[in-house]
Amino acid sequence: DGAMETLIKPGDEVLVQITKEPISTKGPRVTSDISIAGRFIVLVPFNGRISVSQKIRDRKERERLRKLVQSILPKGFGVIVRTVAEGVTQQDIETDLNDLVSRWKTLYRNVRGAKPKKCVLREMDRASAYLRDVFNDSFDQIVVDHEALYDDIKGYVEAIAPERANIVKLHTSAIPVFQHYGVDRQVKSAFGRTVNMGKGTYLVVEHTEAMHVIDVNSGNRSGKGESQEDHALAVNLMAAEEIARQLRLRDMGGIICVDFIDMAKGEHRRELYEKMKDLMSSDRARHKILPPSKFGLIEITRQRVRPAQAIETKEENPDALIDAPITLIDALQHKFEQLTASRKQKGKSDAIYLHVHPFLASYLKQGWFWQTLEFKWSRLAGHKLKVVSRDAFKMLEYRFADAEGKKIG
Known part of the structure; x- marks a missing residue:
């Protein structure tokens, strides 16, 4: 009848993978559909299917990637082709695939004779995993202040892009790396309850148990020669850019309600909606954006993978x-x-x-x-x-x- 009780019972041992960290009162999310992520593909054992990221729009490229993976994929495995695989060569994908199959073999060896609660395969360290997902030609420098981590990252970059290994630098100054590059100051200015956008405009960000709420304020911005409607549109478009950035920066997930400045014209509300969708299109977290309501509210749902970043920015008296x-x-x-x-x-x-x-x-x-x-x-x-x-x-x-x-x- 498809009931879980007919498949497993208390005391059975099941191999599971943690797909989501514990958040607040919710425990971690686990799955028995094991997958191992690489730079260009995700390996899915016992699946047999080949899927291509929906963000790759070009039909010819999708077909090329599908045939390419099909020609090199070992029997008994499935693959999900990631967005960053668009335009890459067969050699790059084959190297990535061989690495993932090797990691699966390591998991298989470790799981034999393992007792419950034993970790049989770990994700690569967070820094390398982050580089795996976002590293591209726009990176000019990667600065690391920990020697062991520097060696790991240097080795990883040498493996995936040997010609760019020289951009990885070890920070040896007595001044902390975040202090040296002004990151501490930027973090404090970006994570406050109030986020300034320039020209007197600002956002107010509030976190509640049910949702995140963002209020857009025009402040003392003066739109010389602009009507009230045009002024509201200009502030809202500016706010949309900062909101898209703040959602990624703070890793805000769940329901986000944005109170934009009211606009009377339907075409302006549509322009704001399209702008918000365009700005969020590069966000790697799954999300959905609803059109503005008559009250100027835009509701966004965004994948919650881990708790939102909350950094204390106020000094104690x-x-x-x-x-x-x-x-x-x-x-x-x-x-x-x-x-x-x-x-x-x-x-x-x-x-x-x-x-x-x-x-x-x-x-x-x-x-x-x-x-x-x-x-x-x-x-x-x-x-x-x-x-x-x-x-x-x-x-x-x-x-x-x-x-x-x-x-x-």
Whole structure:
């Protein structure tokens, strides 16, 4: 009768694959339809079907890929051809296929004699998996601050695009890589409740248990020579670009309700709808967009693979905390003197780096060089101190470290 009870019963052992991480109160999603993803194709054992991504529109290209895979596919396997396979050669796909078949053989060897809850095959590390999905000719540089991960990524790029392996760089500076390239500051500005779009316009992003809500505001933008309707359209089109970017950046999934500025003309609502669809067409997560309602609302459903990114961007009020910034300055000086005394006893004379919030860094380094607290503390302790500004730190957060960034004390 097709009931699950007739196929398996409590105590049976079943090979499953996790397809979705646990989110909130929901556990992980598992399937017994095993698939192994590669760069150009997804291998599906025991299937026998060949499918081509619907995002490849060209009929001749779809047929070419189907025949190409059919000519090299081993018996007992099925394949899903990914969107990035469009235009690639048989050699590239065959190399990808051989790698996936090899991984399946590894899984088969590991599963024999395995006890329940044992992991028999892992996905490649997240960095390599991300590169597998998005790496293309637009990449100018890949900077890594972890030596082992650098070796992995370098090896992966050499395997898939040997001529571009030189774009992988190892970050060796004492300044953290996100700080060095301004990523911390960009993250804080992009993940706030309010997202500025320029010219006074902004978005307000709210997260609830049921859905995400985005409100579009024109702020103090003045559309000189524009009618109210044209002004609303211009702001809405600008907002649509930022919303599409924010959905990918924050990995927002589930139901998203966007409150655009009201527009009276039907053609303007259609233009906004087409613009939103076009901007979302490159999003790799499955999604559906409904046309604007009469109230200017656009509803979007987007595949939820993992919890949405929520990064704290507000500073705590120092006045509400036990340690005020001024008290912290005294504590930092005392801690520095303790560290220097300890390091002198061990015969170490290398500089000590103090990582602090940008406001505190400015305070410690204000004035002429010989007037700064950084210089005065160094002279009093007889040990060199270097203050490092860290965008990612909270107001009262600090860390003493050596030249390699390793924590001291």
